[in-house]
Amino acid sequence: MTTNRRSFIKAAGSLTVMFSLEYTGLLASALTMNNLELPEVLRRNPSLSAWLQVLTNGSVRVFTGKVELGQGLCGAIAQVTAEELDLKADKVEVVIADTRRTPNEGFTGGSFSTENSVLSIRYAAAAARRELLDLAAAVLMAPAEELQMADGKVSFKSGGRSLSFFELLEGKKLKSEIRLPLQLKPKEQYRISGKSVHREDFKQMVVGAEMYIQDLRFPGMVHARTISPPSYDARLISLDEAGLNKVAPVLTVIKDGSFIAVICEDEYQTVKAQQHLSAQAKWSVSQKTTSAKSMPELLKSLTVITSKVKTASIVFPEEAKTIKAAYYKPYVMHGAIAPSCAVARYKDGLLEIWTHSQGAYPLRDTISSLVKIPTPQIHVTCIRGSGCYGHNGSDDAAAEAALIAVAFPGRHIRLQWSREQEHSWEPYGTAMYMELEAILAMDGRIAHFRNSVWSDAHYIRGNPGYLNLEGLRANPVVQKANPAGSGGYRNADLYYAVSNQTVTANFFNGPLRTSNLRSLGSYANLFAVESFMDELAAQAGIDPFDFRIMHLEDKRAIEVLERLKRTVITLPKEKNAAIGIAFSRYKNSAAYIAVAAQVKVHPSTFKITPVKLWAVVDVGEVISLDSVINQIEGGMIQATSWTLFEEVRFEQKTVNSRNWASYPIIRFNDIPEVEVEVISRPNEKLQGVGEIAMCVTPGAIANAINRACGKRIRNLPVGEQLKL
Amino acid sequence: MSNVVLNVNGQTHRLDIDPATPLLYVLRNQLYLNGPKFGCGMQQCGACMVLIDGKAQYSCTMPVSLAEKKLITTLEGLASTQGKLHPVQQSFLDEQAAQCGYCLNGMVISAVGLLNTSVHLDDAAIKKGMQRVLCRCGSQARVMRAIKRAIPTNKK
CATH class of the missing domain: 3.30.365.10 (Aldehyde oxidase/xanthine dehydrogenase, molybdopterin binding domain)
Structure with missing residues (x-):
């Protein structure tokens, strides 16, 4: 039958x-x-x-x-x-x-x-x-x-x-x-x-069950740590290993170019050995010259590869009265709460790797060429780590563990990065600079729009030289990957119905290592675009909600804004506080989000308190409602942290943001309330929700600060700049 | 190496160990516990929190020798012997107060420590009490709700 x-x-x-x-x-x-x-x-x-x-x-x-x-x-x-x-x-x-x-x-x-x-x-x-x-x-x-x-x-x-x-x-x-x-x-x-x-x-x-990569334990597993150079360009001159065995019972020290690793049976003994070797290693250190340039000036002075993203059919009237503004976003860290970790074993010709990387197969290809073992003899298993929000140190740790395992075969090697290593060696979200320009028509509509974006790479995975290890083993240092890629100009063009738009992307090869961080260039680009929209609305004398809505044709886009407006319009005015908004359709083709931020600015100390954030989202079909809400709540809080506090500090090739004291992120005292409304559209295509809150939050906060105290934030993070 | 006696989750453990070893490593590597987590090793993030005589404390820098003669409770030791979750664990589940969950240990342990000291907690007191614990996913708003839910006087 x-x-x-x-x-x-x-x-x-x-x-x-x-x-x-x-x-x-x-x-x-x-x-x-x-x-x-x-x-x-x-x-x-x-x-x-x-x-x-x-x-x-x-x-x-x-x-x-x-x-x-x-x-x-x-x-x-x-x-x-x-x-x-x-x-x-x-x-x-x-x-x-x-x-x-x-x-x-x-x-x-x-x-x-x-x-x-x-x-x-x-x-x-x-x-x-x-x-x-x-x-x-x-x-x-x-x-x-x-x-x-x-x-x-x-x-x-x-x-x-x-x-x-x-x-x-x-x-x-x-x-x-x-x-x-x-x-x-x-x-x-x-x-x-x-x-x-x-x-x-x-x-x-909630009961502490074994579930993260850090929880893997194998019989006979040994512990490895690496000794990192003080800066990107430092090379190992010498390593004095005499006296090491008085510090800790070391199984072996592995050296490959400027890559150093040490293995012990016990984890704490490995940490002691790592500290000892770090103190003994002599490195060539590059000259530190202090640059008088501001970060935007520095970025603009770099050689660029320029690509025309969008060209208006009508030439921008250069002689017309234009409104201009330039915005800057610094290097930002993924800042996973768990430093990267990996376990590897090389036994009987088989290399096994356990990693919290975002991809098992691509990582296997990379490691195969690194250790010269064909892919059929390599198994990669992904195990969850702490939240990564993109490409952090995971692949580096996995490749390093693999190299160590091949050099010390037979036993499972657990490599754990230190907090300092994660902070100073992960690939950051790149610094970006945006110059925006527009002409308003008599009716307040945007007649012409022009945006020039400066960005480094938002994606380096799989490119030659993408792992720290490649640079450490080689001499001279492997060149950084080509920075060009669409991530830099994601959301740099307007979703608003403006027909004359010109967008140019300028890709530089900047001082720090960068790769994909949650929402790629959209965070910086929409900080600029949505701040600029408020500046234009003010010029046109139109309410920020109405100004956005009058430039939108897409009903779903209009609905998220109108629902948000209904939520916040009736709220009582609070002293020294104001509400700012921002909107985006992520990638100009995916999910919709409108966010309002209520911010309080202290009248004498100028301390900024994020009071509350509201979001209205339309992600098409919803699979798990609470997961959508959780992603938006968390995204708004993480983006508040980026916006208010975060900036990777460095001199030349040395990163100075090396722990949570020198790179602070948001703590409970500054946590805003959050409220999320989800529009369910079961018959629409389902869209990713993980990144959309990142890109609207900075604009909403900057616009709120402007309405609360008149100061226009054009450089992130907000930090202490109101006090100046 | 020396002999160290630890009381963890109601059980006594005799260990032959370097007395300078941080308590966190001992809990994870010698006692095979997963609750306390490595996050920074410098008392900056709170992932490693354990209850020591009922108070939430960092375990990442405390030499194991200083943890002798104290009652240590980890995330694994919060539930009753019959497996009934501690009210704070239950409220975290009810509020789905996590994302990746790596900071959850520090959050739950710190909240239990906070509730051990006082049950009259407003938002400001909760925030102050939780200030030591970092979360990168931004689950803090849910954590606030979970802690408020666990306060006995807030029970409906």
Whole structure:
């Protein structure tokens, strides 16, 4: 029977037959799904068993090539799987990126995880549902439409005999290929997806269960530390190891160019050895010359690669009266609470690596060329670390652990970076400088807009020279990666309906190492654009809400602003406080967000207190409501920290921000209240939510400060500049 | 090396160890506990917090020899022996007060320490009491809600 029906479907090549199995009444919505294209990763990995397994205990195990960055991706994946298979969410186990177990989905980031991976898992679960129902129809000798699925079992709708998923498969793997046409559960029948489901991982976190890379313990594992140079360009001249064994029982010291590592059985003994060797190492140190240039002047003085991002069809009238403003954003740290860590073992020709990197497969390729071991002999397993918000020291630590493991084979090596190493050697979010210019028409509308952006790289992963290790081993230092890339001008052009826009990106190769940090260039660009919008609104004599709305044509964009306006307009005025706003459609093509910030400026000390932040977001379809709210709340708080306090300090090639005292971030005393409103649009494409709060928060805070005390913030961080 | 006797989560442990070893390393490496975490090793972030005689203290710099003859409680030791969560743990779950969760140990331990000293806490007192613990994900607003929920007089 199964065979017959399957071959029939195959021959018919039509969706309608399949839908008659279960969702006969919903043909219209089903037919549109026929046109949906499968995510690219599913077309590359169509085998269902690569994505989903049924376990003996009735649970389902799903495999994602993405990693959990602490933002709740695993929870969202469990929710969509449970939805399609009518399971409870806690019956879904999620395996993250592992070169032995999961498909290759590259890196996790850029808010693409929900967009692509969650969708892939949804299709995989739908394919599993179809296969399981087909099997049950055959075993129970009944048409599938008389069957139902619930709690990991298939049974007759009329009651009676039921078979578990495991019984149906008789211990075998699912064997379908994930191909269209494929019926997804109609969204109006959702029970779990879109709701606030409590995260399963929190239950383990709150009792201190083993779950982070730092918690990995293997029998016979030894501890490694590295000895870092004082600056990017320092080279090792000599290392006096005499007397080391009086300090700690050292197993070995590894040297490769200017890379130094030490291994002991015990972690604290390794730390003592590290401190001793750090004091003994002699480094060549570059001359420190003090530059009189301000950071914007310094950035503008660098050689650039210029790319025209957008060119207006009507030439900018140079002689006209223009409004100009320039903005600066400093180097900012990822600042993960856990310094990077990795475990590696090289044994019998096999190199195993455990990492909190954002991608198992790409990292394997990099390490393969670094240690000259072919990829089939390298296994990379991603384990969660603390929140990373982009490319931090994770890949560096993994590569260093791999190098150490190859030099000291046989045992598991655990490498833990120090706080100082994470602060001074992670790749930062780049400093940026933006020059904006506009001409207003008589009616207050923006007639012409011009933006020139200066930026270093926002993405270096996989490029030659992207790891610290490459620079340390080589002599001379490996050149920094080419800085050009779209991240620098993300959101540098206006989403507002302004037809004459010219945007130019100037990419420099700056003094510090940089890579992707949450929202890339959007944070700086929207700080500039949304501050500038308020400056223009003031010139035009129009309310900031109205000024933005009159420049928008997209109804979803207008709705987030109008809802935000309704929330904050009725609030009573507070003394020395004001509210500022900002809006963005992330990447000018993804999720919508409008944020209001209420800021208090003390009249004599000029101390700034962020009182409250409100957000209205439209991320299309919502999978996990509370995770969306959590991301927005957290994003607004993190961005408040960046905006008010954060700046990597350095001289030449030496980073001076080396711990939480020299690079302070927000603490409880400055935490604002936060409130988030989510507009649910189940039939719109789901969009990533992890980065969108970052880019609107600085503009909202700067605009609030301006309204509270008249001072226009053009350079970040806000810091102490009001006191000057 | 010397003999050190520790009382952790109600159990006595005799260890032969370098007495200068920070308590954090001993808890994690010798006693296999995961609650207290390494974040900075310099009393700046609070990831390593443990309760020492009921007070939240950094474990990353305290030599293990100074922790003798004290009652040490880690995140693992907060729940009852029957597995019932401490009210602070439960309120953190109820408020979903975490993101990556790496700072959660410092948050929960500090909140328990704070509630041990006083149950009359307004927002300013909670913020002051939690000032030592950093969170990079920005979960502090949820942590505030969770702590307020755990205050006995706030129970509905």
